[in-house]
Amino acid sequence: MEKPLILVTNDDGINAPGIRKLIELMKPLGKVVVVAPETAQSAMGHAITVRIPLQFHLIQSQEDYTEYSLNGTPVDCVKFALHQLLSSPPDLIVSGINHGSNASVNIIYSGTMGAALEGAMANIPSIGFSILDYAHNARFDEAEKYILHLVKLTLKKGLEPYTALNVNFPKSLETDYKGLKICRQSRSYWKEDFEERIHPSTGKAYFWLKGSFSLLEESHDTDEYALKNYQVSVVPVHFDFTHYQQIEALRSWENNLT
Amino acid sequence: MEKPLILVTNDDGINAPGIRKLIELMKPLGKVVVVAPETAQSAMGHAITVRIPLQFHLIQSQEDYTEYSLNGTPVDCVKFALHQLLSSPPDLIVSGINHGSNASVNIIYSGTMGAALEGAMANIPSIGFSILDYAHNARFDEAEKYILHLVKLTLKKGLEPYTALNVNFPKSLETDYKGLKICRQSRSYWKEDFEERIHPSTGKAYFWLKGSFSLLEESHDTDEYALKNYQVSVVPVHFDFTHYQQIEALRSWENNLT
Numbered sequence: 316m317e318k319p320l321i322l323v324t325n326d327d328g329i330n331a332p333g334i335r336k337l338i339e340l341m342k343p344l345g346k347v348v349v350v351a352p353e354t355a356q357s358a359m360g361h362a363i364t365v366r367i368p369l370q371f372h373l374i375q376s377q378e379d380y381t382e383y384s385l386n387g388t389p390v391d392c393v394k395f396a397l398h399q400l401l402s403s404p405p406d407l408i409v410s411g412i413n414h415g416s417n418a419s420v421n422i423i424y425s426g427t428m429g430a431a432l433e434g435a436m437a438n439i440p441s442i443g444f445s446i447l448d449y450a451h452n453a454r455f456d457e458a459e460k461y462i463l464h465l466v467k468l469t470l471k472k473g474l475e476p477y478t479a480l481n482v483n484f485p486k487s488l489e490t491d492y493k494g495l496k497i498c499r500q501s502r503s504y505w506k507e508d509f510e511e512r513i514h515p516s517t518g519k520a521y522f523w524l525k526g527s528f529s530l531l532e533e534s535h536d537t538d539e540y541a542l543k544n545y546q547v548s549v550v551p552v553h554f555d556f557t558h559y560q561q562i563e564a565l566r567s568w569e570n571n572l573t
Numbered sequence: 574m575e576k577p578l579i580l581v582t583n584d585d586g587i588n589a590p591g592i593r594k595l596i597e598l599m600k601p602l603g604k605v606v607v608v609a610p611e612t613a614q615s616a617m618g619h620a621i622t623v624r625i626p627l628q629f630h631l632i633q634s635q636e637d638y639t640e641y642s643l644n645g646t647p648v649d650c651v652k653f654a655l656h657q658l659l660s661s662p663p664d665l666i667v668s669g670i671n672h673g674s675n676a677s678v679n680i681i682y683s684g685t686m687g688a689a690l691e692g693a694m695a696n697i698p699s700i701g702f703s704i705l706d707y708a709h710n711a712r713f714d715e716a717e718k719y720i721l722h723l724v725k726l727t728l729k730k731g732l733e734p735y736t737a738l739n740v741n742f743p744k745s746l747e748t749d750y751k752g753l754k755i756c757r758q759s760r761s762y763w764k765e766d767f768e769e770r771i772h773p774s775t776g777k778a779y780f781w782l783k784g785s786f787s788l789l790e791e792s793h794d795t796d797e798y799a800l801k802n803y804q805v806s807v808v809p810v811h812f813d814f815t816h817y818q819q820i821e822a823l824r825s826w827e828n829n830l831t
Contacts (some may be wrong), residue, residue, distance in 0.1 A: 370779045398766065505655075556811065
């Protein structure tokens with residue numbers, strides 16, 4: 316049987332420890348192509364680059380392993396890999412391991428999950444991995460077996476069409492995680508707070524975004540609940556934003572235009 | 574009764590004709606505050622600015638009308654308005670009028686809809702308006718009465734919690750649109766094509782993204798179908814990415830970790 320082709324990307328940039336760990340884990344499983352941003356692209360969501368031209372660099376090329384960097388966003392990396400660099404579509408796209416949570420509403424701001432959703436849009440099974448630890452030396456040891464489990468299952472069974480997985484790992488306490496939980500995205504909100512500072516030469520104010528995360532529910536079937544219980548959260552996600560329950564409710568708005 | 578407070582933003586930048594038209598339409602309806610990007614921010618999706626500090630400029634301040642620009646993305650504008658500039662939450666957020674479609678999967682790349690979804694996340698009724706015409710002199714005349722209809726209804730009746738509307742107008746044929754249709758997001762895909770050019774001084778290749786849009790269905794209840802029939806499409810949207818049908822299907826993946 317031919318080796319599966321695995322595309323690896325992330326949003327923390329090609330030199331982040333998270334992607335280096337993910338590459339190391341993927342290499343024994345297939346042919347690996349890395350296309351990752353040159354520089355950190357956190358919080359880029361589903362942004363694409365339309366105002367500057369894209370340029371890529373071939374970093375390494377060995378048997379069954381090729382590595383490119385791109386001066387774009389994570390979504391650019393997936394598009395550029397699928398439509399420019401690869402001659403056939405990959406069997407799997409993995410994105411991460413992101414340094415920081417992409418659970419709950421964080422998915423919408425996430426470049427890591429932007430890349431995974433872009434893969435799903437191209438109907439390629441895609442998984443985003445994130446760990447609730449921003450530290451450069453975040454400990455990935457406990458996550459390894461879960462990554463291998465999910466990747467092997469996805470390569471074997473596939474995912475439903477146009478679906479990705481949003482996988483988050485609790486910050487490691489240096490003990491085994493308490494299993495894996497299939498769950499839904501929890502409702503939450505970022506209460507933002509802008510820190511004001513004064514520019515030393517112009518005397519003008521500038522601001523840094525400094526939010527605090529508020530969970531809006533305590534339900535047991537959510538990703539945040541699983542993570543709080545030191546479980547690995549897995550949310551199957553898609554990219555249909557339609558609020559179906561509201562379609563009939565708004566039907567009367569079609570009428571009475573003057 | 575006190576005048577409603579309406580926050581206006583966009584992704585084409587504060588000087589785009591689309592936002593100037595939207596401001597003109599909103600002024601008679603309430604107190605209007607504009608917080609819009611200094612420069613074009615198309616295709617920024619739900620990106621937020623975390624690597625450079627934000628700075629705003631007060632452009633105009635009159636009775637019941639204030640206008641600010643911000644060196645950030647559309648989502649930054651909404652966050653900065655809600656948490657820094659405004660002393661009380663607005664009754665409505667409107668974003669647009671975007672020059673170009675945000676129907677179907679375009680919503681995920683859209684800064685216009687990123688701003689509207691950010692409003693919905695703050696539980697403020699929010700509407701994104703877009704027209705299928707990239708021209709700087711796009712004709713908004715036919716759209717006006719639909720914008721007023723939707724804004725007045727939303728101010729009067731509200732929207733369901735955590736919901737926004739994605740409103741798209743066909744390119745004007747200089748005749749009345751054939752009504753308004755509440756619909757769902759259609760399934761589609763961008764087949765990307767990167768145009769390669771050679772840099773005149775370095776001799777190196779660079780690339781521009783140049784996709785073509787493929788509709789993956791012909792169903793009559795979708796936004797693309799309404800637009801093709803010269804109707805105004807209105808899709809109620811939310812920001813829960815969970816693919817609920819897949820939760821039980823993947824339950825067995827919780828087991829058998831070695």
